[in-house]
Amino acid sequence: MQIKSIRGVKDIMPEEVEKCRWVENKANQVFTRYGFREIRLPIFEKTNLFSRGIGEDTDIVEKEMYTFDDRGGEKITLRPEGTASVVRAFIEHKMYATQTMQKLYYTGPMFRYERPQAGRFRQFYQIGVEAMGSHSPSIDAEVMIMLMEFFNVLGLNQFELQINSLGCNKCRCEYQKTLKKSIKDHLSDLCENCNKRYQKNPLRVLDCKVKRDIEIASELPKITEHICNECKFHFGQVQALLNETQVPFTINSSLVRGLDYYTHTAFEVTSNKLGAQNSICGGGRYNTLVEEFEGPPTPCFGFALGLERLVSLVPFNEKKFIEINPDVFVVSLGEEAKSIVFSLVHKLRSGGLSVERDYDEGSMKSQMRKANKSASLFTLIVGENEIKSGNYQLKNMHSGKQSCITAVSCVEEIKTLITQVA
Ligand code: HAM
Helix, strand or coil, rough: CCCCCCCCCCCCCCHHHHHHHHHHHHHHHHHCCCCCEECCCCEEEEEEHHHHHHCCCHHHHHHEEEEEECCCCEEECCCCCCCHHHHHHHHCHHHHCCCCCCEEEEEEEEEEECCCCCCCCCEEEEEEEEEEECHHHHHHHHHHHHHHHHHHHHHCCEEEEEECCCCCCHHHHHHHHHHHHHHHCCCCCCCHHHHHHHHHHHHHHHEEEEECHHHHHHHCCCHCCCCCHHHHHHHHHHHHHHHHHHCEEECCCCCCCCCCCCCCHHHHEEEECCCCCCCCEEEECCCCCCHHHCCCCCCEEEEEEHHHHHHHHHHCHHHHCCCCCEEEEECCCCHHHHHHHHHHHHHHCCCCCEECCCCCCCCCHHHHHHHHCCCCEEEEEEHHHHHHHEEEEEEEECCCCEEEEECCCCCHHHHHHHHHHH
């Protein structure tokens, strides 16, 4: 029986990898300029890192984690996100001891047992960013500005930045009580899920996607009107800084995020080009998570981008790709040529050229067809006459012009010709 990949888990084919790598390189360039350094994190961690970090009552922890006992009987989970791991590493490696901010980013696969659909996978890739060690609203604004710059570099233009404030733990707690009181009157009209959420996590009622519930939620008390003065001031500052740098945004007071660690600013970037799964990026402040894991008080701000969704939005054109077509396609004809083609290709590659050949050594016609298909810049033709004379034929595949190059200095001569073509 043919074995197929698991539902919601897909291969990333070479053409797609090219795009991902291009996007990741741009992320690296932009984030590095803002002082972020890459951290590589394990793909699996102890389960309680995620259940405590993300929150026991969240969808991720309740129903989406890939959890298993390892051979030693330890509960292990394939990471559903990166923030909890960054926090763990930050504490474990005493990264706080440097007394300066830690600005980190990471890329890699995440795992969530969600219902697969367009843009939603069970193994998906994120690019994440975490700025750790400052309360300043400048950090909130700067990280979002960096994200906007990244989108700009990618050529993305149709998206919306939505922001909200979730207050601090104290004022959010008060708001939750007010919210619960208001929700109570609507319980019979709300969906089953929201009835459950009402008990455990009433904030999540605000971002329910059921139509009737959206209408009800729009009438509920707004969090931004209930947060304390300090939180209001912080949120006001963030908005002022975004305005100062002309970053367009809208305030969405129903934006609550699906992970429990957020405090103060929360944000999402959505695109109407994505369909139902329209969130490209989500993030915000989480000022208490490091402390909750017994680290020193460390206010943090971060986000994560869904790489598949992001890549699907980038307006790629040929120019953007790293050159994947070979410089040279070697065509060999006759027994003598066959015996030297292996070391000739090796010599060209060692000289820094990208080279392809026909391993089946078919007829001239078939080799030329393959050369055309490879879209190489040049075709190097090596037959008996060429070997005898010590000169190879080099065909410029774009102009069709053929020239003679000396066998001994073929690497240098081809390289010179490439600079003339480029
Ligand atoms: P999140 O909103 O759960 O946040 O995920 C961030 C992004 O990952 C989403 O906006 C989406 O693009 C992508 N994503 C999530 N689930 C899937 C899926 N099943 N298939 C495809 N893409 C998906 C976090 O993960 C937080 N750790 C972000 C953060 C970092 N907050 C602070 N620091």
